[in-house]
Amino acid sequence: MTDALRPMTKQRLYEQVLNRLRQYVTEGGLRAGDRLPPERDLAARLGVSRASVKQAIVVLEVQGLVEARHGGGTYLLRDTLDVEPVEQLVERRRRLPDVLDAREALETKLAELAAERRTEDDLTAMRSALTHMAREIDGGGHGVEGDRLFHGAVTAAAHSALLAEFMRSIADQIAESRTESLRQPHRPTRSLAQHQAILDAIEAAEPRRAATAMRRHVRTVAKVRLLDWDPDDGRPE
Structure with a gap:
């Protein structure tokens, strides 16, 4: 038996948001200490729900890449958003x-x-x-x-x-x-x-x-x- 032909999993929408955020940080030259746009703005610009943006931010927090300050926005803790694959996090x-x-x-x-x-x-x-x-x-x-x-x-x-x-x-x-x-x-x-x-x-x-x-x-x-x-x-x- 092999699991090579196991059912394909559809990429979660927040994983797509993660990819866009990584690209945004790289192309914008952002560094540790810089602030990401508000979740509401990110959702509008990406054409997704705020919930998907929030979940992407949580994944970045879990990996120690950003700090979400209550009422104060989300700030980079590293110079890049090199996100670990979500499936590795799950495992x-x-x-x-x-x-x-x-x-x-x-x-x-x-x-x-x-x-x-x-x-x-x-x-x-x-x-x-x-x-x-x-x-x-x-x-x-x-x-x-x-x-x-x-x-x-x-x-x-x-x-x-x-x-x-x-x-x-x-x-x-x-x-x-x-x-x-x-x-x-x-x-x-x-x-x-x-x-x-x-x-x-x-x-x-x-x-x-x-x-x-x-x-x-x-x-x-x-x-x-x-x-x-x-x-x-x-x-x-």
Whole structure:
């Protein structure tokens, strides 16, 4: 059996709006900080409903490309609107809850064990990771590499070969959830503060406090616009 001849799907109208908006930004030379035309104007100029424009804007928000300010318009966060294909977003949205469940179960235990077993070298690695993340954020980045280093250092500090192997087995999915979380508005600085709370508990050798801090952090990671987005809320007109 093959799904090569599966039924063709008609492109959602808001996907066509996305393509036009990307073209508009490119041809107009817009840059981060510039404002898009109001939704009402976009709908009139494109000849579509305002609902389709709104759904396109939501997709751009989900991908961290624009910021819609309540009552203040929509502003570019990047110099381009290089939109990820909607079907890839849909697939990631489907698998993300399972990844987040696995992260909470595994990383909460890893933080607890790290508080019991960490060495001075482990603590040094965690501190170094947070310094790296802070530098990334100060430089205008999201702190993705520092985040990866920190969680890797916590895993190493737990000194559990089997749990470390479980983490490696879902490393790609964890990376997706990390990127998704850190591109939420104001999330990098909040994540950095939560990492510091985890480190403080591990350094103090308080397993329950470390587990609680990690659980709180992973539940923050789970709060992303992608999971609130309904990909079918914008069917072809």
